[in-house]
Amino acid sequence: MNKKSRSLFAVPYLMWLLFFVMTPLALVLYQSFFNIDHQFTLENYRIFFSSANYLEMTFNSVLYAFLITLVTLLISYPTAYLLSKTKHKQLWLLLIILPTWVNLLLKAYAFIGIFSQDGSVNSFLGLFGVAPKQFLFTDFSFVTVASYIELPFMILPIYNSVEELPQSLIAASRDLGATKWDTFRRVVFPLTMNGVRSGVQAVFIPSLSLFMLTRLIGGNRVITLGTAVEEHFLVTQNWGMGSTIGVVLIVAMVLLMIATRERKQAWGGHD
Secondary structure (H helix, E strand, O other), rough: OOOOOHHHHHHHHHHHHHHHHHHHHHHHHHHHOOOOOOOOOOHHHHHOOOHHHHHHHHHHHHHHHHHHHHHHHHHHHHHHHHOOOOOHEEEEEEEHHHHHHOOHHHHHHHHHHHOOOOOOOHHHOOOOOOOOOOOOHHHHHHHHHHHHHHHHHHHHHHHHHHOOOOOOHHHHHHOOOOOOOHHHHHHHHOOHHHHHHHHHHHHHHHHHOOOOHHHHHHHHOOOOHHHHHHHHHOOOOHHHHHHHHHHHHHHHHHHHHHHOOOOOOOOOOOO
């Protein structure tokens, strides 16, 4: 295949980027400079960075995204590591991927049934004489459901990193007298950090802008920037302010990707 043919094959991809990535981003940026009366202004940015409500929503968004990422990481790393040691890996991977094929709305309503007053959790607790508890519309239920939904996107990159880990390095570590914990701490975990970074990006970034789960699972207790964007576009019709929040989210996501980008280490000896 010559260079000209490769360039032709790249055209559909470039067109996709132009019309479905770059153009929407440009429109959001453009719209952020207009107020609700369609007048050019920088007032939206001033309001965002000076308003206690928006700053609180920003803090909540980062906090919830951090908690969701932390929970998924604590579950995903041991899962991915054990998965790499088991037989029938492809079957287990399929079972992990399968939930991603189910519509997000359906999964949310399933958890509403699980956490509701008459749901499965309270029914189970009732067997032990425990009175029904309020699980739905709490921070606990929101973080739990969001973490469940994001789990596959953390497990898969970590699993790939563990699978690509040279077994000779682990064998060498043990030959030199290192314990299993030392081998994991000094060899396995550092060499799988790229998978962890990819997983953090895949989970933290979308968690920053969740809005459907905040409504259905978190109720009015969970207010994030994603919820504010939804409100401005669908309720108040203030597209300028909604776009401003969108720009802030995009910038935050880009900064996160830069901070967690893959870093290549140079290995070398010293005389």
